[in-house]
Amino acid sequence: MATMTMAKALNAALADAMLDDERVVVFGEDVGQLGGVFRITDGLQARFGDKRCFDTPLAEAGIVGFAVGLAMSGLRPVVEMQFDAFAYPAFEQIASHVAKLRNRTRGALSVPMVIRVPYAGGIGGVEHHCDSSEAYYAHTPGLKVVTPATVADAYSLLREAIDDPDPVVFMEPKKLYFASAEADLPARTEPFGRAVVRRPGRDATRVASGPAVPLILEAAEAAREEGWDLEVIDVRTIVPFDDVTVTDSVRRTGRCVVVQEAQGFAGVGAEIAARVQERCFHALHAPVLRVAGLDIPYPAPMLEHTHLPSVDRVLDAVARLQWDDQPDPRWLTEGSAA
Amino acid sequence: MTSTPQAVRRASPRKRRPATPAAPDPSAVLLPQAEPVRLLNPDGSPLPARADYPEPPVAALREMYRRMVVGRRFDAQATALTKQGRLAVYPSSRGQEACQVGGVLALRDDDWVFPTYRESMALTARGIDPVEVLTLLRGDWHCGYDPAVRRTAPQCTPLATQCVHAAGLAYGESYQGRDTVALVYIGDGATSEGDFHEGVNFAAVFKAPVVYFVQNNRYAISVPLSRQTAAPSLAYKGVGYGVPSEQVDGNDPVAVLAVLHRAVAHARAGKGPFLVEAHTYRMEPHTNADDQTRYRDADEVEAWRDRDPIARLESYLRARDVLDDAAVAEVAEQAEAYAARLRERMNAQPTVDPLSLFEHVYAQPTPQLVEQREQVRAELAAAREGDA
Numbered sequence: 001m002a003t004m005t006m007a008k009a010l011n012a013a014l015a016d017a018m019l020d021d022e023r024v025v026v027f028g029e030d031v032g033q034l035g036g037v038f039r040i041t042d043g044l045q046a047r048f049g050d051k052r053c054f055d056t057p058l059a060e061a062g063i064v065g066f067a068v069g070l071a072m073s074g075l076r077p078v079v080e081m082q083f084d085a086f087a088y089p090a091f092e093q094i095a096s097h098v099a100k101l102r103n104r105t106r107g108a109l110s111v112p113m114v115i116r117v118p119y120a121g122g123i124g125g126v127e128h129h130c131d132s133s134e135a136y137y138a139h140t141p142g143l144k145v146v147t148p149a150t151v152a153d154a155y156s157l158l159r160e161a162i163d164d165p166d167p168v169v170f171m172e173p174k175k176l177y178f179a180s181a182e183a184d185l186p187a188r189t190e191p192f193g194r195a196v197v198r199r200p201g202r203d204a205t206r207v208a209s210g211p212a213v214p215l216i217l218e219a220a221e222a223a224r225e226e227g228w229d230l231e232v233i234d235v236r237t238i239v240p241f242d243d244v245t246v247t248d249s250v251r252r253t254g255r256c257v258v259v260q261e262a263q264g265f266a267g268v269g270a271e272i273a274a275r276v277q278e279r280c281f282h283a284l285h286a287p288v289l290r291v292a293g294l295d296i297p298y299p300a301p302m303l304e305h306t307h308l309p310s311v312d313r314v315l316d317a318v319a320r321l322q323w324d325d326q327p328d329p330r331w332l333t334e335g336s337a338a
Numbered sequence: 339m340t341s342t343p344q345a346v347r348r349a350s351p352r353k354r355r356p357a358t359p360a361a362p363d364p365s366a367v368l369l370p371q372a373e374p375v376r377l378l379n380p381d382g383s384p385l386p387a388r389a390d391y392p393e394p395p396v397a398a399l400r401e402m403y404r405r406m407v408v409g410r411r412f413d414a415q416a417t418a419l420t421k422q423g424r425l426a427v428y429p430s431s432r433g434q435e436a437c438q439v440g441g442v443l444a445l446r447d448d449d450w451v452f453p454t455y456r457e458s459m460a461l462t463a464r465g466i467d468p469v470e471v472l473t474l475l476r477g478d479w480h481c482g483y484d485p486a487v488r489r490t491a492p493q494c495t496p497l498a499t500q501c502v503h504a505a506g507l508a509y510g511e512s513y514q515g516r517d518t519v520a521l522v523y524i525g526d527g528a529t530s531e532g533d534f535h536e537g538v539n540f541a542a543v544f545k546a547p548v549v550y551f552v553q554n555n556r557y558a559i560s561v562p563l564s565r566q567t568a569a570p571s572l573a574y575k576g577v578g579y580g581v582p583s584e585q586v587d588g589n590d591p592v593a594v595l596a597v598l599h600r601a602v603a604h605a606r607a608g609k610g611p612f613l614v615e616a617h618t619y620r621m622e623p624h625t626n627a628d629d630q631t632r633y634r635d636a637d638e639v640e641a642w643r644d645r646d647p648i649a650r651l652e653s654y655l656r657a658r659d660v661l662d663d664a665a666v667a668e669v670a671e672q673a674e675a676y677a678a679r680l681r682e683r684m685n686a687q688p689t690v691d692p693l694s695l696f697e698h699v700y701a702q703p704t705p706q707l708v709e710q711r712e713q714v715r716a717e718l719a720a721a722r723e724g725d726a
Contacts, residue, residue, distance in 0.1 A: 062502050062536030069506020096496045104480040104492050107698040165701035240704035
């Protein structure tokens with residue numbers, strides 16, 4: 001066991017993948033000599049040469065489209081989008097080609113590749129550097145969408161993403177890059193499609209992914225002081241989604257709060273809440289609640305703490321889970337004029 | 339075809355061009371010639387031979403003629419199939435036969451083609467089963483042929499996106515020690531898309547062996563070339579990326595093949611991408627669903643009939659005594675037989691399997707897709723019981 005950051009674990013995953021499979025090539029903006037603006041590709045060019053790890057022209061559609069061609073030629077590209085919002089120019093390539101090539105060609109072509117996206121906020125980043133963009137990708141059939149919340153998962157999920165026969169959008173929570181934890185590399189954690197119970201609890205289930213996982217773990221400790229024993233589930237792979245682990249938990253606890261950093265409307269949390277409600281209706285003692293970012297463009301750094309879900313907001317939602325079997329007062333007045 | 343663009347310029351017999359200086363200005367090497375390369379007059383009579391673009395061998399020209407005639411007949415048959423309801427839509431490339439056929443004839447079988455939706459003729463000229471080519475437009479699946487086997491990407495409807503794929507594929511091939519060339523077909527309108535510029539730039543920076551082949555047929559559906567660019571010609575777009583470029587009379591089959599031979603040789607020699615603009619004309623509306631009377635005069639279309647590429651090549655080959663009435667009749671017969679066979683095969687109603695919708699979304703379906711597949715399976719079973 002060694003203490004290391006998520007950034008270091010991601011770096012090690014890339015290096016080990018390049019060592020194990022010479023088809024793996026890593027490229028993007030500033031990933032070569034500089035090692036990436038977050039240093040995730042640090043040292044790869046020096047170690048593997050500038051054919052295996054290289055800088056490209058500054059054009060995200062070009063980077064992803066180039067990766068499509070490389071994958072067609074038999075290579076395994078891993079590309080870096082420098083920041084969440086800077087991936088948007090590549091969206092047509094991702095939605096129309098990366099996601100669809102296997103399907104369009106009845107499996108004759110596949111484009112195994114990893115698109116790494118440093119995402120989400122909480123780092124005081126300026127405009128266009130803090131979007132939680134996972135829903136765009138999760139809404140696109142043909143993509144797998146993965147986000148680690150722990151150091152060991154960062155390593156293991158990235159290795160699995162690179163080995164996966166399908167394209168993976170690998171969302172890296174920037175806020176967690178430099179959080180340290182004990183990890184024993186090469187770590188292999190649960191495979192794609194498996195959510196993990198990070199903290200068992202009896203009273204209610206909280207579901208989150210990526211940057212919101214440490215938040216709900218912290219909230220669970222605070223809730224214990226108020227007498228609630230909360231279960232925490234880390235989704236890990238948004239696509240494919242693990243209905244079984246989530247529904248098993250909610251059927252036991254009878255209550256569920258879904259937490260995400262992204263704006264709430266039409267987000268991944270809404271999908272999870274709907275799925276829980278569909279599958280667990282008779283086990284629920286309260287409506288499934290969501291705690292999400294506000295439905296606003298990502299705010300300026302000095303205002304982001306108002307936007308992002310906080311421990312207080314999560315606890316407030318837990319308090320509204322109808323413990324005394326009373327309707328949630330928040331909804332009583334809505335639409336009552338009619 | 340190993341001469342450098344610089345040497346080519348020096349050897350050019352053109353009178354109006356100044357001699358290339360000893361230390362050439364790089365842009366002078368990259369820029370296309372001021373006029374499109376032409377080796378035949380519109381009536382098929384030959385222009386003086388030129389050192390920069392040697393005439394392709396007669397056998398290649400005869401084969402080009404054959405494929406153009408068959409290609410035009412295929413195109414007419416496909417348009418007819420839309421009227422019979424067998425195709426949802428068909429974008430014709432009538433009038434562009436020299437480009438359609440020239441692009442694939444200039445390549446080896448193991449080279450890659452990156453076509454658009456207008457390249458059905460090119461793909462059949464490449465030997466792909468016409469029914470598989472028309473699968474997209476018939477609507478029983480998206481891509482009907484196996485791109486890996488055919489070394490031909492799916493026909494691309496999002497404009498210019500294939501320009502970047504070709505750069506990646508060509509680079510990946512050379513990275514793995516293969517001398518594959520990728521040829522990208524795009525139209526004039528698509529040169530306005532960002533992915534055209536990103537593709538050409540990536541190919542240039544990584545010295546990827548790609549030929550970008552722009553068929554400038556003067557219209558992007560209804561929008562004329564003047565709304566796409568203020569450049570003197572689309573071939574001028576290469577210089578900004580450091581890519582040598584040429585323009586060619588796209589209705590002169592001999593010139594098209596000669597220029598593409600050089601472009602492909604340049605790419606295969608490891609010198610990076612090459613951009614070719616072919617000046618041609620779309621004789622038919624954008625698709626059968628388009629009304630071209632709203633944006634162009636019949637006179638304009640009529641005028642282009644005099645520059646018909648097939649008549650031009652036929653006249654030239656006849657004058658050289660390498661094509662006679664019997665050979666022309668034989669090719670016409672082949673074309674008719676090809677169309678008849680296609681018509682017959684397209685009359686069969688294709689079978690589609692709703693359960694196949696779930697097969698190729700991922701290598702393995704997700705649990706959610708398995709659930710949905712079972713739902714559809716149950717729906718189908720219920721429908722069958724209802725029918726029984």
